[in-house]
Amino acid sequence: MDLENQKRVKEFAEEYGAENLVVVLGAAEGEAAGLAAETVTLGDPTFAGPLTGVQLGLAVYHVCEPEIKEEFDEAVYDEQVGMMEMVLDVDDIVSEMNAIREQL
């Protein structure tokens, strides 16, 4: 995850409290989604950014996961995400995301 984004996530967690944040990802690959999820839960696995060694344990989902999809107005979701949902390997993304969440 981009170092600047890590800094912003960390600042939001300090400002609003980790329990009040949900991180929604839009990564196009399961592996990339998993890395970002790991960064905001267990800490930066690349040991490069501000979240190195910082276990924020934030709630984190990919926008194509069913839990997030059902929060949306159906028409808005179709307009904003429908095409990408057709393109992405959603099963792979869901399994990567679950694997990270299970480590919490």
Add this chain to the structure above:
Amino acid sequence: MNSVIKGASYVLVHTPDMVYYNGTTQTTEMIVNPESEYLKEVKSNLRSYEDAVKYWPNQTYIGNVHPEELAGVEFPWYDKKKEDADRYGKYGEIMPEEEFLFLVQACDQFEVVRLDKDFVAEYKDKFAADPIIGEDIVAMIHEGVELSEIEHFVNEEHAEGLYFNDKLVGCVKRAHDIDVNLSAHVMHENLMSKASSVLALLYAVRNAGIDKAEVEYVIDCAEEACGDMNQRGGGNFAKAAAEIAGLVNATGSDARGFCAAPTHAVIEAAALVKSGAYKTVVVTSGGCTAKLGMNGKDHVKKGLPILEDCLGGFAVVISENDGVSPEIDLNVLGRHTVGTGSAPQNVIGSLVADPLDRVGMKITDIDKFSPEMQNPDITKPAGAGDVPLANYKMIGALAVKRGELDRKELANFTTEKGLTGWAPTQGHIPSGVPYIGPACEDIKEGKIKNAMIIGKGSLFLGRMTNLFDGVSFLIHGNTAAEEEAAAGVSEEEVKGLIAKAMKDFAATLMAE
């Protein structure tokens, strides 16, 4: 009449030492984690020059392999070698680091580049033997200096070291004592960009078969900025590179827009030529040292060599319609506007579907799309997937949503309309433009009718806007003959009508 693509060049410079000393993944690691295992492993994971030359995607980039042939090579590619590979290709070459340092010195007009005298003695003739390098450029090489002098500048005066085989062989000095915009780091980055752009310009002029003096305007579309503390991005790389390349009748300017810049620049060049402002415009760009080894950590972790070990460059010559070369159709321009939004379907809609709608064409009417042509051998191990394939899936999915394509045809669409990526991940370099050269040949050979070139840019990285950007244009075969034929018939018709009217009028007079 539309302007045409007269020729294109694609060059690479193998710079393994700069991966370690100048790539930001490595230089950042030196700051935040100087004792890291990764830094210790970088040097032993760098490829030799021979291996970089034999790398299939590199041979594709310089024109020795057609993208379709690359698609037939079993993936992954990093562990395979093209045995009859050549340093030189029809579009350009893969220049080795030791020769490139001389071109960098030729590009230095302020004596900030110093090379060790033993290094100069050993390699200057090798540089001069490159057929594209003229005597004018060789004459710009200085005598070498003592190594102790270089060590002094690096150790005492913040100069950036120039290395070959991990040995200090030169330096780039700072160009100002306190102005960070002229620091050794910035001067190094800018000179590498300029020198690789010069190499691209030399090949582009050769490939287009034009005289250097014919070039009237150059647009540089790299991602660096040159200037000083009072005008940080003052410019101008274009004219600076044109000077070294010997384009004596050219002026120029820099176009910037992150990775979208090359496509913006080609559209601007095509418009400048079509308007009659200039007869021949060259779009050029050199490479980016910062991005060397950008995904190195992932490559090393997965047991791959560090594949981002080359600077990339390209140039495209655009000139008045010659009746033969493929045209840039300015009636089919896609643009991501301020109001487009960032949802992927809006982005693809604005870049692909909207411009086609405006001229009554469908997505399926395009034979090949060239979006972000990143080499998947580099991006897949880094978790970024196959970038061109992701683009083709999105374009295909949009065609399905618009009812232009059956959903069952989606898989075929990506292979039929798509290409396998081969370009180095140098930001602006893979962005649409790598296919311009092969597309022109494919069109001339009748393999395809047209190709859409799509450039996208992550403007938000500059923190001036949260917006994304992108533009696209269409290349198709030359239509000058058809246009002339159409114009010829109507002119004759007009003449015939006038003659008939005169005859009738005369007849009336006679009758009276």
